[in-house]
Structure formats: structure tokens, C-alpha cells
Amino acid sequence: MTQIICSPSKYIQGHGEIRKLGDYCLQLGAKRAFAIVDPYIFSMYKKDILHSFEMNDIPLMMREFKGECSRNQVDEIVLELGLKDAEVILGIGGGKTLDTAKAVSHMADLQVVIVPTVASTDAPCSAISVLYTDEGDFDCYLPLKRNPDMVIADIDIIAKAPARLLVAGMGDALSTYYEARACRQSGAVTHAGGTGTIAAFSLARACLDTLLAEGESALMDVKQGISSSAVEHIVEANIYLSGVGFESGGLAAAHAIHNGLTLHEGCRNVLHGEKVAFATIVQLVLEKASEDEIAQAIAFCKKVGLPVTLKELGITSSEINKLMMVAEASCSQDSPMKNMPFEVQSVDVLEAILATDKRGY
Ligand SMILES: [Zn+2]
Numbered sequence: 001m002t003q004i005i006c007s008p009s010k011y012i013q014g015h016g017e018i019r020k021l022g023d024y025c026l027q028l029g030a031k032r033a034f035a036i037v038d039p040y041i042f043s044m045y046k047k048d049i050l051h052s053f054e055m056n057d058i059p060l061m062m063r064e065f066k067g068e069c070s071r072n073q074v075d076e077i078v079l080e081l082g083l084k085d086a087e088v089i090l091g092i093g094g095g096k097t098l099d100t101a102k103a104v105s106h107m108a109d110l111q112v113v114i115v116p117t118v119a120s121t122d123a124p125c126s127a128i129s130v131l132y133t134d135e136g137d138f139d140c141y142l143p144l145k146r147n148p149d150m151v152i153a154d155i156d157i158i159a160k161a162p163a164r165l166l167v168a169g170m171g172d173a174l175s176t177y178y179e180a181r182a183c184r185q186s187g188a189v190t191h192a193g194g195t196g197t198i199a200a201f202s203l204a205r206a207c208l209d210t211l212l213a214e215g216e217s218a219l220m221d222v223k224q225g226i227s228s229s230a231v232e233h234i235v236e237a238n239i240y241l242s243g244v245g246f247e248s249g250g251l252a253a254a255h256a257i258h259n260g261l262t263l264h265e266g267c268r269n270v271l272h273g274e275k276v277a278f279a280t281i282v283q284l285v286l287e288k289a290s291e292d293e294i295a296q297a298i299a300f301c302k303k304v305g306l307p308v309t310l311k312e313l314g315i316t317s318s319e320i321n322k323l324m325m326v327a328e329a330s331c332s333q334d335s336p337m338k339n340m341p342f343e344v345q346s347v348d349v350l351e352a353i354l355a356t357d358k359r360g361y
Contacts, residue, residue, distance in 0.1 A: 001187065004194030005248040006147050008114070008125045011240050013153035015227065018045050021115065022052035022060075023108040024150055025088050028111050033060045034076065034086035036101050038093025041117050041157070047074065049092070061086065065097040068132045074103045081108050088149075094118050095243060096132075102127040106144040116150040117157045119235045120165040121172050121272055124151050125243030128191065138262075143191075145249075149259050151239065157339035158235055159227035164271070164305075166222055166231075171277030171306045174297065177208035178283055179336075180249030190250035190338035192263075197248065204245035210237040212296070216303045253283035253330070256337035262328035264322055266314035270307070277306035278313055283353040285353065285359075286344060298359060308360035310353070324350055 012024070025033050033053060037046075042064050053060035061084055067073055080105065081089070089108070091101025092115040105112035106129070116124040122128075128146045131139040158166070181204075182188075184196050192200075210233050218234035221227070257279035261267050267275055281301070284294045301308045310316070315323070327349035331337050337344050 002194040003197045004190070004192040005197045005200045005244070005345055006127060007193045007244045008148045008151045010150045011125065013155060013232065013235060015154070015156050017152050017154040018115070018157060019048045019052050021049055021113070021152065022054070022056035022058055023052070024152060025058055025090070025113065025149055026056045028088055028149060030058060030088035030111065032086045033058050033088045033090060034081055034084060035060060035062045035090040035092055036097055036104070037062055038063050038097050038117065039064050039066070039182040041093050043220070060168050065093055065100060066135055068136055069096040069100040069103065069130065070132050070134045072134055073100060074107060074131070077104045078107045078327070081110070086110065088113060090115060090332050094116065095121060095123055095130075098124055099129040099131075101170035102148065103131065103142055106142065111149045113150045113152065115152045116239060117154070117155070118161045118165045119153070119169040119238040120159050121169060122176070122238060122242035122246050124148070124239055126191070126247045128247075153235055153239055155227045155232055155235055159222050160225060160229050161217060163222045166234065166238070167219060167304050167306060168271040168273030169316070170211055170234065170304055171271075171273030171280075171301070173207050173211055173238045173273075174300065174306070175254035175276050175280040175283070176245040176249065177204040178280055179252040179254050179339075180204040180245055180284070182252035182287070183250030183339050185341035186339055188250050188252070189316065190248055191246075196250060200245060200248035203241045204249045205239045207241035207245050210234065210241065212300060215300065216343065250339055251336035252339040253286055253337055253344065254280040256335040257326070257329040257353070259335060260326035260328070260349075263306075263329050264315060264326050266316070268314070270313055274307055275313065277301050278308065281308065281359070282349070282352045282356045285355050286340075286348060294359070308356075308359045310324065312360070323353060327353065
């Protein structure tokens with residue numbers, strides 16, 4: 001079987017990186033640049049960003065991100081770019097801004113620089129964009145020709161974002177090693193298009209080790225607005241280790257159960273990584289993982305404030321019908337549940353969800 005690992009061409013993180021974006025675009029050889037920027041970041045850092053491009057003699061056009069990461073929005077920006085002759089596109093902001101920039105670069109065949117200003121998921125490094133309808137409903141996953149040319153994380157900006165977002169990123173990152181391990185056992189084909197490599201598996205392991213060692217102190221630091229070395233390590237774990245780890249290590253039950261949970265109206269205000277954290281414990285229960293491993297995952301979630309019970313997810317455990325719908329959806333045909341090393345039925349998932357809930361108290 002072919003083994004494949006993919007990643008962004010360059011990953012950069014540091015303090016004050018937002019003021020060096022022009023230098024990095026110069027390294028890419030771009031003569032004109034176009035940036036899609038979150039409104040909040042636009043209001044706070046517009047001058048810094050513009051100055052950095054002026055210093056490098058690169059004309060920069062900026063557009064505030066509004067609306068959805070939808071086909072219509074992407075088409076509209078591609079059209080605008082064609083008129084302006086840009087050679088590199090930047091996405092600066094949260095998930096939808098970044099996914100829009102990635103999708104535009106894919107459609108317009110341009111280099112793309114991704115600047116995540118929160119570390120709430122492991123999506124920035126991947127060659128996938130999630131598209132929504134103009135109304136905000138899930139549309140599809142758009143597989144991209146390649147991973148971003150650069151991913152640049154400014155620790156100071158990320159450390160100032162609400163702590164809940166960094167914690168959600170830890171929840172998304174918590175699943176990476178366990179899902180990669182399941183894929184390794186089953187020989188599943190990952191998003192990268194082949195089976196896993198030693199490299200991707202090692203990154204997934206390093207991701208888990210970093211979370212367990214420094215997750216709690218990173219949380220305490222961001223609550224006080226300090227961008228410490230623990231915060232740096234957690235940003236790297238959430239964005240890079242988990243990003244390459246999930247894409248080239250593979251997804252399994254945790255993300256399958258997360259996808260099922262998105263259908264439950266109780267979880268509407270629960271973040272992606274928060275649902276993934278709970279679903280990770282469900283995967284460990286399904287796998288009959290060792291008592292130590294399950295207890296370690298639950299203890300970690302409790303320490304950083306990730307949900308470990310259905311109630312914390314906004315679900316009343318008495319709603320068995322709705323939970324069965326979640327379990328069935330997690331076992332649907334194209335679900336990553338198929339990557340588990342053993343057959344999983346929806347009734348097994350339901351039982352594991354209920355058992356996880358009990359352990360959470
Ligand atoms: Zn995820």
C-alpha cells in the first residue's frame with residue numbers, strides 16, 4: 001500500500017508575525033497580493049499589515065470577510081482577483097475566512113498564505129475547505145490541489161482570543177493520536193490519499209504528549225493574557241501537530257461521532273473541538289482501551305473544561321431516540337467510522353455514548 005504524508009510547505013509561528021506578512025510574501029516571489037481578513041482583525045491590525053507590504057513594495061488589496069464560505073462567495077472573489085492580477089492570496093482570521101482563502105487559491109490557481117488568528121481547530125494546515133450554503137448550512141468538503149504554501153501563527157494574537165477557543169482546539173487535537181492509531185491498526189487510507197507514515201504517527205503522538213504536559217498551564221496563561229512557552233507549544237500542537245496528524249494519520253470514530261452529534265439540536269452552541277473531545281472518550285470506550293488511558297483522557301478534559309458528559313454537551317441522556325439518530329449517523333456509509341479496526345454498529349456507539357456519560361460524573 002502506498003504511504004503518503006502531506007503538509008503546508010512552510011509553518012511559521014512566533015510573536016508579532018502579523019507585522020512580517022509582507023516579508024513572507026516577498027519570499028514567495030509575489031508581486032501583488034490580495035488578503036481576505038476577519039473584520040475584528042481588520043479593525044485592529046489593518047495598519048500593521050499594510051505597512052509590512054509597503055516596506056516590501058508589494059501592492060496589497062484587502063477585503064473584509066463577510067457572509068459565508070460559500071460557492072457564491074468564492075466565485076465572486078475569484079472574479080475580483082482576475083481583474084486585479086494578484087499572485088498570492090492571504091486568509092487572515094478564523095476558520096471560514098481561512099477556508100474561503102484556500103478555496104479561492106484552489107479555483108484561481110494561486111499561492112495561498114494562511115494566518116490563523118485563533119487555534120480552535122486543526123484545519124489551517126490541511127488541503128481541505130469546508131463549504132457552506134449562503135444560508136450557513138453545511139454544503140460539502142472541497143478537496144484542494146495542495147496544502148497551503150505557508151501557515152503563519154502569531155502567538156500574541158492567538159493568546160488574546162477567548163480562552164474557550166484555545167480549549168476547543170485542544171479538544172480537536174486530543175482525538176488525533178487515538179484516531180491515527182485506529183487507522184494504523186486498520187490500514188485505513190487517510191485524507192492524504194495513502195496509508196499513514198511513521199512521521200505522521202509520531203506527530204500525532206507528540207500532539208497528545210504536548211496537550212497532556214502543557215494544556216492546563218497554557219490555559220491558565222491565556223486567561224491572564226500571557227503568551228508563554230506553554231501557549232506556544234499548545235498552538236503548535238493544535239494547529240500543526242494535529243493538522244498534519246489528522247490529515248495524514250487519518251480520522252476514525254471520534255470524528256464520526258462528532259459528525260453525528262452535529263445533527264443533535266442540543267449541541268448547536270457547542271464548538272467543533274468540544275464535541276470531538278467527548279467523542280474521543282467514546283472512541284476509547286468503544287475500543288475497550290485500558291482503564292488508565294480512558295481515565296487520563298477524562299481527567300485532561302475536566303482540567304481544561306472540555307465536556308465529558310451529555311449534559312455538558314446540552315443533551316439530556318433520556319432522549320434515547322435522538323441519541324440513536326446520532327449513533328446511526330456516525331455509522332453512515334462515508335463516515336470515518338469505517339476506518340476503525342473492527343466493525344462498529346450504531347447500537348455499539350449508543351452504548352459507548354451512555355457509558356462515557358456515566359464515567360463523566
Ligand atoms: Zn476536527
